[in-house]
Amino acid sequence: MLQLYKQKNFHLSSKLLEMLKDGGIKANFADLQVGNRGIYFLLPNAGVSKVMLYQAQIQEYLFHTKGEPLVHLCSCDESKKNFNHKDFLAIIKMDLRFFLGIYSHKIERKFFNDKPLRLCPQCSEILSHYQENLELFFKSAEKDYHLDFKD
Numbered sequence: 001m002l003q004l005y006k007q008k009n010f011h012l013s014s015k016l017l018e019m020l021k022d023g024g025i026k027a028n029f030a031d032l033q034v035g036n037r038g039i040y041f042l043l044p045n046a047g048v049s050k051v052m053l054y055q056a057q058i059q060e061y062l063f064h065t066k067g068e069p070l071v072h073l074c075s076c077d078e079s080k081k082n083f084n085h086k087d088f089l090a091i092i093k094m095d096l097r098f099f100l101g102i103y104s105h106k107i108e109r110k111f112f113n114d115k116p117l118r119l120c121p122q123c124s125e126i127l128s129h130y131q132e133n134l135e136l137f138f139k140s141a142e143k144d145y146h147l148d149f150k151d
């Protein structure tokens with residue numbers, strides 16, 4: 001019985017990881033934890049993954065005044081404020097190309113499937129601890145989660 005339960009959790013976890021690397025998961029449906037060393041997505045098999053966070057749906061007037069949304073990696077002011085906001089996505093995109101929907105009120109005016117977005121300056125500072133290497137940053141999820149929340 002326990003074995004079956006473990007298998008199910010393992011399966012669900014790999015499914016969720018697939019979703020994170022594919023279209024992402026809406027931040028209001030994801031149970032994210034925002035720490036100094038990353039934004040964490042807890043998996044049902046007790047594993048943990050780091051995710052990126054960005055605003056995937058943006059109002060046209062904001063897009064024109066504030067410009068393109070930035071991608072967040074850890075606890076900056078923006079991610080602390082928006083880690084459960086419905087317009088934000090938790091996602092893993094190593095090539096930093098993202099979906100972006102531009103809205104006027106409730107109507108989608110335009111969208112990009114493959115838009116290159118820049119890292120938030122506050123968040124990108126953290127990469128200096130990982131040899132400026134995103135892969136390395138993501139690989140240290142388990143260790144960093146412990147440093148951020150368990151010690």
Ligand SMILES: [Zn+2]
Nearest residue numbers: 072076120123
């Ligand atoms: Zn940020």
